[in-house]
Amino acid sequence: MTLLSNKRLSSIAELDAQRKELLSSRAPSTKSVYVCTGPGCAAKGSPKLYELFREAVSQANVDVEIRAKAVGCHGLCEYGPIVIIEPGDIFYQRVEEPDVAEIFRETVLGGRLVDRLLYEHPATGEKLDTVDKIPFYQVQQRVALAYNGLIDPTEITDYITEGGYSALAKVLSSMTAEEVVSEVEAAGLRGRGGGGFPTARKWRSCREAEGSPKYVICNGDEGDPGAFMDRAIMEGNPHSVIEGMLIGAYAIGSSDGYIYVRNEYPLSVERLKLAIEQAKELGLIGENILGSSFSFDIRINRGGGAFVCGESTALMASLEGRPGEPRAKYVHTVESGLWEKPTNLNNVETWTNVPAIINRGGEWFAGIGTEKSKGTKVFSLVGKVVNTGLVEVPMGITLRQIIDEIGGGIPDGKRFKAVQTGGPSGGCIPAEHLDARVDFDELTKLGSMMGSGGMIVMDEDTCMVRVAKYFTDFLQKESCGKCTPCREGLAQMLYILDRITDGEGQVGDVERLEGLAELMEGTALCALGKTAANPVISTIRYFRDEYDAHIKEKHCPAKECRGLFRYEIDADACKSCGICLQNCPAEAITGEKKVPYVIDQEKCTLCGTCWEKCPFAAVLKV
Amino acid sequence: MAQDDKIIEQIVDRYDADVGMLIPMMQDLQAECGYLPLEQLHSLAKQLSLPLSRLYAVATFYASFHLAPKGAHEVTLCVGTVCYLKGAPKISEAISREFHVETGGTTRDRLFTFQAVNCVGACAVAPVMIVDGKYYNGVTPASALEVLYGLGKNETSVEKDGET
Numbered sequence: 001m002t003l004l005s006n007k008r009l010s011s012i013a014e015l016d017a018q019r020k021e022l023l024s025s026r027a028p029s030t031k032s033v034y035v036c037t038g039p040g041c042a043a044k045g046s047p048k049l050y051e052l053f054r055e056a057v058s059q060a061n062v063d064v065e066i067r068a069k070a071v072g073c074h075g076l077c078e079y080g081p082i083v084i085i086e087p088g089d090i091f092y093q094r095v096e097e098p099d100v101a102e103i104f105r106e107t108v109l110g111g112r113l114v115d116r117l118l119y120e121h122p123a124t125g126e127k128l129d130t131v132d133k134i135p136f137y138q139v140q141q142r143v144a145l146a147y148n149g150l151i152d153p154t155e156i157t158d159y160i161t162e163g164g165y166s167a168l169a170k171v172l173s174s175m176t177a178e179e180v181v182s183e184v185e186a187a188g189l190r191g192r193g194g195g196g197f198p199t200a201r202k203w204r205s206c207r208e209a210e211g212s213p214k215y216v217i218c219n220g221d222e223g224d225p226g227a228f229m230d231r232a233i234m235e236g237n238p239h240s241v242i243e244g245m246l247i248g249a250y251a252i253g254s255s256d257g258y259i260y261v262r263n264e265y266p267l268s269v270e271r272l273k274l275a276i277e278q279a280k281e282l283g284l285i286g287e288n289i290l291g292s293s294f295s296f297d298i299r300i301n302r303g304g305g306a307f308v309c310g311e312s313t314a315l316m317a318s319l320e321g322r323p324g325e326p327r328a329k330y331v332h333t334v335e336s337g338l339w340e341k342p343t344n345l346n347n348v349e350t351w352t353n354v355p356a357i358i359n360r361g362g363e364w365f366a367g368i369g370t371e372k373s374k375g376t377k378v379f380s381l382v383g384k385v386v387n388t389g390l391v392e393v394p395m396g397i398t399l400r401q402i403i404d405e406i407g408g409g410i411p412d413g414k415r416f417k418a419v420q421t422g423g424p425s426g427g428c429i430p431a432e433h434l435d436a437r438v439d440f441d442e443l444t445k446l447g448s449m450m451g452s453g454g455m456i457v458m459d460e461d462t463c464m465v466r467v468a469k470y471f472t473d474f475l476q477k478e479s480c481g482k483c484t485p486c487r488e489g490l491a492q493m494l495y496i497l498d499r500i501t502d503g504e505g506q507v508g509d510v511e512r513l514e515g516l517a518e519l520m521e522g523t524a525l526c527a528l529g530k531t532a533a534n535p536v537i538s539t540i541r542y543f544r545d546e547y548d549a550h551i552k553e554k555h556c557p558a559k560e561c562r563g564l565f566r567y568e569i570d571a572d573a574c575k576s577c578g579i580c581l582q583n584c585p586a587e588a589i590t591g592e593k594k595v596p597y598v599i600d601q602e603k604c605t606l607c608g609t610c611w612e613k614c615p616f617a618a619v620l621k622v
Numbered sequence: 623m624a625q626d627d628k629i630i631e632q633i634v635d636r637y638d639a640d641v642g643m644l645i646p647m648m649q650d651l652q653a654e655c656g657y658l659p660l661e662q663l664h665s666l667a668k669q670l671s672l673p674l675s676r677l678y679a680v681a682t683f684y685a686s687f688h689l690a691p692k693g694a695h696e697v698t699l700c701v702g703t704v705c706y707l708k709g710a711p712k713i714s715e716a717i718s719r720e721f722h723v724e725t726g727g728t729t730r731d732r733l734f735t736f737q738a739v740n741c742v743g744a745c746a747v748a749p750v751m752i753v754d755g756k757y758y759n760g761v762t763p764a765s766a767l768e769v770l771y772g773l774g775k776n777e778t779s780v781e782k783d784g785e786t
Binding site: 039040042043044077078080222223224225226227228231263264265301302303304305306307318319320321322323324339380382383384388389390420454456458462470471474478480 | 641642643644645646649676679680683684685686687701702703704706707708739740741742743744745746747748750757759
C-alpha cells in the first residue's frame, strides 16, 4: 500500500480520487509478472518462484517500472506453476525455479518468448503464447473469477485500482435498499452453495422480517470433497466477498456480518483477516462507511472440521459456540436464525457475484445463462480429466463442453464413465447424458444436483459401487447423529454396500438400498440427510448392471474390488524378467527364463504387487 | 499453574468472554498447547460460567479438536474424492502398516500424528499429503513412506547431535 496514506476515506469522492491517483501512478510502460499462488500452483512451489522474480526485479537496472505480483488461482492447475507476463498476456506453464532468470531476461526485459515454457496445443502440438489462445480458457466466461490472477489479494489498492468498492459507492450514493434487492432480482441470481434459492427473495424476506439486530453470514465452509472454488475466491480476491456482503447488508438492514471459514483453509482465513483489516483502515468497514449513515462490521470464525456445518442452521449453531447440529427448517433462518434473530446466509461465490451485478446491472447478468439459471458458475474440474483445474462457465453449457473442450477429455486413452457433480449429496451422470445443459434444474432432473460446483470425472477403471460406498462412508462419518434416519440409515446402507463390494452381496440388496434411500429422503431432518442417498440412487439408476455383476456374478467390471477379479499373466507380453516372481509376497508366481510366468490362483492373495511392478504391463486384471 | 491460568485469561479476554466465541477460544487453546488439556478446559469452563460438558460436547463433535497430546509432527493425508480415486486408500494403508498407526492416532514413539481429512482443496494435484504444513502432491505409497522415514531420520540425527 505504497500510495494510500492509510487515511480513512470519508466520502465517495475520496474513494474515486484515490482510484484515479492509483491509476495515474501506473506508467503505461509498466511490465508485470503475475505468479499464480493458488492452491494447486502453491503446492507445486510457486511462492518460491514469486520470491525469485521479486529478487530479479529489485536487481534489474532498467528505467521501466517492473512489478512482480503473487496472484490468485488462474484455473489451469494441472499445468502449474503458471506465470503470466504483461504486456502481451504471455502464458508460461510448469515454470520451475531455474526458469525464472531466463523468463526475466528474455521475456520481461527482452520481449522475446521462451518457447519451451509455452502451452502446447494437445491436438496440433502448436505452441500457444497467450492466454486467449488456449482452448481451456476459450469457452470460459469469468465473472466471479474476473480479477483472480490480476490482483494481489493482500493489497486492497490492487482491488480498488480494478474498480473495487465502486459498486458499494454506487449503492450508498444512489440506490435505496429496495432498489438493490430489485437489481439482484432482475439478475436472477440464485444461491451458489448448492440449493439454488433465489438470492433476492432471501434478502427481501430477511429485510422484511421483524427483529433486530439482523445478521449477514458468508458461508465459506466449503466441505464438499473435490471442490475448491470458494477457497480460490477467498484466497484470490477476498475483497470481492467483503464488498458483496457490504452491499447485501445495506439492502437487508444489517450491521453485523460473519464469515465462517472451513478449518482446513488456514490461508483463506489469513487472507480474509488481512482484507478486513485493510478495509477497516480505509473506512470501508466500520462506522459511517464512506461518510454515509451505513455501518457494518465483519467477524471471521473458523470451522472445527465438520462437514455438516456447511448446512445453514448447523453453521449458525456453530457460530453460537455449540456442536453443529442442524434444526428443522420450518422456522426460516431469515426470520429466526443466529441467536434467534433474522439472518441471511449466502455462499462465497454468491457474494462475489453481487458487486459485478451492481456495477454492470441485473439485466447484463441475466443475459448470461439459461431461462432459470442466470450468470456463470465456477466448477472445480478434477479427477480423471486431462486439464484439471478451476473453470468458470456460463450456465447452460453442456457437460461435454466442460469435460472435452475445457477439460481436454480423459487421460491415457481411457473411456469416460461418469461425472459426479454436487458433492456427497449429488449424483453420477453417465455418458449418455453428457449433452445435458448445466443448470440447477437440468442436473436435478438427472438425479444429481449443481451443488457447490465440484465436478469429478471418472473413467472406465472406476467402480461405481465403490464410488457410492465412498460417499456413503463419508456421509456416515459426517452425520451429526441428531436424527435417526440419517444416523442409522447411512450405517445400514454402508453395511450393505460393504458386503456387495466384498463379494457377499445378496439378491435383493439393491431394493433394500432403495428402500432405505426413500425413507431417508422422506424423514431426515436436514438437507444432508435428505440427499445422502443420492450417490447410491444415481449409481443404481445408471449403473445397475455393475451392482448386479457384483451381487450375482461376484465380479467387479471395473476390476477395482479386491476378490472380484483375478490377476493373470499375458503369455504374449511376458518377457520372463522375473520381477513379479521376486516381488510376490505369497510366492504364487512360477516360471523360468524364456517361458512366460504363471500365477497360481490358489496361492494368490490378490495384493496387486505383480500388477504394479511389471514393467511390460503383462499382468492383467480379468 | 498460574502460568496456565494466564493463558486462559488472555484467550477469554481476546473474545470479551463472549460464549458465542467458544469454538475460536478452544482453537486458540489448542494452538497454544497442541491439544486441549483437561485442566485448561476446566478453567475455561469456569471463566465462562459454562458446564464442562458443554466444552466436552464441542471438543468431541468437531474433528479438529484433540483431547490427547499429539506427535512431534503432523501428518495429514487427504482422502477427499479425488485423492481417493487417485489412490489415497493405498497410501493410508501403507502408512498404517509401516508405522503401526491408525488414522486419527499417534505413533507409539510420538513421532507423528496421522490424520485423514476430507479434501484440502488441492484436488488438481491429488493425491495430497501435508506434513507440518508442507504440501506433497502426486503422492504414492512409496513416496509417502519416504517422506515419513525422513522425519524419523532427522529426529535421530538431531538427537545424536545433541549427544555429541
